[in-house]
Amino acid sequence: MRKVSKNETIFEDYLPLYQKKNLTINDIKLLNDAWFMFVNSKLDQEIFKTDLYKYLGIDPISYQDLVLESISDFYTKLEQGQEIKTKEIGDFGEGLVLGHEKMRIKLGNREDLLHLIQKIPTQFAVGYDIQSVELDETKRYIEVKTTISNKKINFFSFHLTPNEWSTAESLNDRYFVYRLAISKINRELHLIQDPVGLYKSNKIKMTPKDGVDIKFTEQYSRKEELLLWTD
Numbered sequence: 001m002r003k004v005s006k007n008e009t010i011f012e013d014y015l016p017l018y019q020k021k022n023l024t025i026n027d028i029k030l031l032n033d034a035w036f037m038f039v040n041s042k043l044d045q046e047i048f049k050t051d052l053y054k055y056l057g058i059d060p061i062s063y064q065d066l067v068l069e070s071i072s073d074f075y076t077k078l079e080q081g082q083e084i085k086t087k088e089i090g091d092f093g094e095g096l097v098l099g100h101e102k103m104r105i106k107l108g109n110r111e112d113l114l115h116l117i118q119k120i121p122t123q124f125a126v127g128y129d130i131q132s133v134e135l136d137e138t139k140r141y142i143e144v145k146t147t148i149s150n151k152k153i154n155f156f157s158f159h160l161t162p163n164e165w166s167t168a169e170s171l172n173d174r175y176f177v178y179r180l181a182i183s184k185i186n187r188e189l190h191l192i193q194d195p196v197g198l199y200k201s202n203k204i205k206m207t208p209k210d211g212v213d214i215k216f217t218e219q220y221s222r223k224e225e226l227l228l229w230t231d
Helices: 012-019 025-029 032-042 052-056 064-080 086-107 111-116 162-174 195-200
Strands: 130-133 139-147 157-160 175-182 187-193 205-208 212-215 222-224
Touching (some): 086 111, 086 187, 139 157, 157 162, 175 195, 187 195
Antiparallel strands (some): 130 139, 157 212, 187 222
């Protein structure tokens, strides 16, 4: 077994599992939230200042073809009244927001920054879905929350996992929640910047619940037209 140096940080919650007989995947899953919060607290802050893929040593992933295909499939299912899984809704919303961000930067005449707008693979567990950028090159970190409900009461509430809330706390005003509603006839997008800061200043409501449930109002969100990417 490899020895751990004094300068090396380890996740101590996993240590009892090494001695456990008949270890199951559920035993590990019970520690998922603690693991995500540990990773988030130990991440080198440079990861928030540079291109994430470059930092991790992997090539950027092109999502354009996948996004276009998912948009077509999603609307077909929506129009036909087919059941749509939660993951499909989430993936579709993230695809639309990815296009929105790229178009926002393109319209700002900063096409040189488009390569910095990236969909982050879920397995990285960094607490947000999309790494984006401002026109002045400041980073923007986006968690996308998508619904297909037409009820306003549902739109103005969403859930953040413990990892997402912890990341929001770390990134302050660089962390955004994009609340997106999709229907056959309408798309509505609201931006909530720095949800932890808004909660601390009593501008949004937060209820702890396996993470947090958030309720917000139009007063403390910014409504934007959803931009669709075009070459």
